[in-house]
Amino acid sequence: TGWVHIMFSYKGSTTTQHLYYNNSEDLNSSTNSGGDIEYTAPEHHFLALDGADSKFDGDIADFWMSHEYIDLSVAGNRALFIDAGGKPVDLGATGTNPGKTPIAYFSGAVASWHTNKGTGEGFTVNGTALSEASTSPSD
Numbered sequence: 206t207g208w209v210h211i212m213f214s215y216k217g218s219t220t221t222q223h224l225y226y227n228n229s230e231d232l233n234s235s236t237n238s239g240g241d242i243e244y245t246a247p248e249h250h251f252l253a254l255d256g257a258d259s260k261f262d263g264d265i266a267d268f269w270m271s272h273e274y275i276d277l278s279v280a281g282n283r284a285l286f287i288d289a290g291g292k293p294v295d296l297g298a299t300g301t302n303p304g305k306t307p308i309a310y311f312s313g314a315v316a317s318w319h320t321n322k323g324t325g326e327g328f329t330v331n332g333t334a335l336s337e338a339s340t341s342p343s344d
Contacts (some may be wrong), residue, residue, distance in 0.1 A: 208266070208342040210287050216274040223277035228287050230278075264338035267293055269300050270309040270323070293342050298322065 212225040224232040275282050285303035288294050296302045299322050300310030310323035315337045321327040 208264075208340070210291060210293060210342070212277055212283060212286055214275050214277045221274075221276075225277055225283060227291055228283060260332075264340075265311075266338075266342045267296065267312040268309065269296060269303075269307050269312075271305045271307045273305045275303070275305065 210225075210227050212223070214223045215221070222232060224230070269286070275285075277283055284294075286294060286296070294302070296310065296312070300307040300312075307323035308325040309321055311318055311321065313322075315335050318335060319328050319330055
């Protein structure tokens with residue numbers, strides 16, 4: 206219940222990965238594979254499987270993704286995204302406050318949330334329209 210903060214970072218060349226849940230390390234798997242994420246595919250699905258199966262049912266305040274690796278095992282790097290009280294920090298109008306340029310950055314009012322403020326494309330909402338959450342992470 207309530208808002209949670211999730212951070213994940215992956216470096217394909219060394220298969221290094223970090224997962225933090227509310228600023229606590231929560232990586233339970235050492236199984237991974239090398240390689241790069243395919244950024245050039247003509248279509249991607251956001252919080253749903255292909256064909257809109259297994260849709261995410263919850264509220265999201267911000268979504269930030271960069272192709273540049275960030276070592277989240279360093280507390281100062283995590284502090285670029287979450288404050289000492291566990292709340293998200295202001296990532297800036299285009300998401301560049303952490304010092305990296307995101308390819309995907311979704312945030313702000315629900316009417317324009319799907320407009321990508323990063324360098325990549327936005328997305329089209331299919332099915333149920335996005336709606337305002339009854340609370341916010343700063344509550």
